[in-house]
Amino acid sequence: MKRSSSRRALTHGRHLLMALVALVLLVAGVWSSWGTAQHVILSKGREHGTITIAGCGEEMCTGPYDPDGTATPRTGMTIEKSVAVEKGKTLSVVVKPGTAEVVRAGTGGLFHAxxxxxxxxxxxxxxxxxxxxxxxxxxxxxxxxxxxxxxxxxxx
Structure with missing residues (x-):
């Protein structure tokens, strides 16, 4: 039996809708990842150092920042709270330019981003x-x- 044109249009429409949903999911994943990932991937020329976690709130943790090189140490730097961040732990980080926020560097930071x-x-x-x-x-x-x-x- 021959398929009707309306049945074919419905099938093509369903495939188009599913492709659009998959595309939106992937674009949203890249969009939400890139905000952090850009600082880890494109870290050349950015300020690197370590942060020692002094305390954590609901979403952010704070602590003193010790930069690599000749820059001056700073207090009150923040990092996003995650399962791996605990008080007293020292993490290798990259500073987001123009902010007091840091992101994890290295392989762990790349995967987390x-x-x-x-x-x-x-x-x-x-x-x-x-x-x-x-x-x-x-x-x-x-x-x-x-x-x-x-x-x-x-x-x-």
């Missing part, structure tokens, strides 16, 4: 596999997203 993208890849894999029927592409997206999530867990 891309954590939202990892979650978005896992979610998009469900849409890609279930909504679009692209099983291999879905498994690849899920594998990459899971690798980022696991990398964050093991490097923090």
């Amino acid at each position: 891309w954590l939202p993208l990892g979650g978005a890849l896992v979610l998009a894999a469900l849409v890609i596999g279930g909504g679009l029927g692209l099983t291999r592409c879905a498994w690849a997206a899920a594998a990459v997203g899971s690798a980022v999530l696991a990398g964050t867990f093991f490097t923090m």
